[in-house]
Amino acid sequence: MAQVLVVTSGKGGVGKTTSTAALGAALAHDGEKVVVIDFDVGLRNLDLVMGAERRVVFDLINVIHGVAKLHQALIRDKRLENLCLLPASQTRDKDALTEEGVAAVIAELRTKFDWIICDSPAGIERGATLAMRHADAAIIVTNPEVSSVRDSDRIIGLLDSKTAKAERGERVEKHLLITRYHSSRAARGEMLSIDDVLEILSTPLLGIIPESEEVLRASNIGSPVTLCNALSAPARAYFDAARRLKGDKVPMIVPSDNRGIFNKLFGRKAA
Amino acid sequence: MSLFNLFRRGTAPIARERLQILLAHERVARSQPDLLGILREEILAVISRHVAFEPDKVQIKMDRGKSVSTLEVDIEIPNGVTLTLAKAS
Ligand SMILES: Nc1ncnc2c1ncn2[C@@H]1O[C@H](COP(=O)(O)OP(=O)(O)O)[C@@H](O)[C@H]1O
Ligand SMILES: [Mg+2]
Numbered sequence: 511m512a513q514v515l516v517v518t519s520g521k522g523g524v525g526k527t528t529s530t531a532a533l534g535a536a537l538a539h540d541g542e543k544v545v546v547i548d549f550d551v552g553l554r555n556l557d558l559v560m561g562a563e564r565r566v567v568f569d570l571i572n573v574i575h576g577v578a579k580l581h582q583a584l585i586r587d588k589r590l591e592n593l594c595l596l597p598a599s600q601t602r603d604k605d606a607l608t609e610e611g612v613a614a615v616i617a618e619l620r621t622k623f624d625w626i627i628c629d630s631p632a633g634i635e636r637g638a639t640l641a642m643r644h645a646d647a648a649i650i651v652t653n654p655e656v657s658s659v660r661d662s663d664r665i666i667g668l669l670d671s672k673t674a675k676a677e678r679g680e681r682v683e684k685h686l687l688i689t690r691y692h693s694s695r696a697a698r699g700e701m702l703s704i705d706d707v708l709e710i711l712s713t714p715l716l717g718i719i720p721e722s723e724e725v726l727r728a729s730n731i732g733s734p735v736t737l738c739n740a741l742s743a744p745a746r747a748y749f750d751a752a753r754r755l756k757g758d759k760v761p762m763i764v765p766s767d768n769r770g771i772f773n774k775l776f777g778r779k780a781a
Numbered sequence: 782m783s784l785f786n787l788f789r790r791g792t793a794p795i796a797r798e799r800l801q802i803l804l805a806h807e808r809v810a811r812s813q814p815d816l817l818g819i820l821r822e823e824i825l826a827v828i829s830r831h832v833a834f835e836p837d838k839v840q841i842k843m844d845r846g847k848s849v850s851t852l853e854v855d856i857e858i859p860n861g862v863t864l865t866l867a868k869a870s
Contacts, residue, residue, distance in 0.1 A: 656796050663804050667811050699791020706797045710804060 512620040515627045516645040520661025522632030524653045525689035530629035531559045535734035536752035538593035542624045548598035549641035550631040557597045561732025571599035574611030616644045647683035653690045654702040685716035717751030720765035832858050
């Protein structure tokens with residue numbers, strides 16, 4: 511049965527779009543049929559991170575308004591044939607996204623894919639609540655930093671009250687994905703530790719993604735980091751997280767700072 | 782936390798403690814509608830029944846602590862006397 515996931519956070523810039531692309535590609539790489547949907551109406555970016563920006567013809571809003579059929583708007587990934595993107599529109603009209611329209615699109619996608627991953631916009635307004643509306647499970651993307659943790663807590667509250675599942679008296683399954691983690695800063699007590707974040711949010715951990723320049727490189731060339739450099743530390747962490755989503759038991763690896771070791775060996779010359 | 786501890790343990794423990802206190806309050810606030818707003822309105826309504834005051838001469842402060850919070854309502858009434866109501870919750 512299809513699983514609808516929302517990748518959400520409240521706060522912007524924490525890594526939702528990066529994570530949507532990376533997890534979607536990792537699941538597709540493992541043979542699952544995956545569609546990633548950009549809900550960030552007006553500020554679409556998932557197309558860019560996926561490297562599909564020049565192939566966008568129709569978008570989510572066009573499908574909702576009946577201007578295009580769903581299959582016309584879906585963009586098949588060039589690297590993985592079982593990975594598709596449904597782009598957001600660049601319209602400034604936020605009301606273009608309707609509740610019934612989103613419900614119909616999700617229902618149709620459920621018949622075609624194993625995983626439907628919704629990339630939420632930042633904030634707690636309409637766009638964010640519509641992105642989580644039909645979710646079976648949520649991936650809460652959090653940076654180990656006070657404002658991100660606080661916003662995640664608010665989002666957890668919304669997941670428990672504003673989703674279709676919550677209104678039916680069911681629970682949206684929640685997974686915490688800690689991203690942009692600096693192991694050396696955490697070790698020095700400059701950044702909240704994994705345990706701190708887990709204790710405060712009391713949500714099961716899906717994965718820990720280290721801060722890495724590989725993520726920037728991947729977005730520069732328009733490739734999910736899991737396809738661009740599958741052996742890099744962030745890609746491995748995303749692959750492990752994707753397997754946990756499928757229910758596999760994968761030991762949790764707390765990223766260690768390789769550069770830290772390098773610095774120790776070579777006398778910390780690098781700034 | 783002392784300066785020495787800040788150097789030794791970093792600022793993360795302070796972040797954790799601040800978050801724990803803040804979120805404890807925000808979670809309660811989410812489950813009940815704007816308690817502070819209701820208190821403010823009702824207190825002002827009661828007072829305005831007995832004395833006339835100007836709305837911009839009202840100061841309301843909320844201080845959230847770990848185990849007690851204080852709500853301080855400071856109203857300047859025309860004859861120059863200030864009436865202070867402090868309430869612990
Ligand atoms: N693990 C990471 N390491 C380094 N940079 C990252 C990481 N995750 C995200 N970023 C960068 O952070 C910025 C915001 O990421 P993005 O995925 O667009 O966040 P959001 O969708 O939550 O706004 C981007 O420039 C992205 O490249
Ligand atoms: Mg984004």
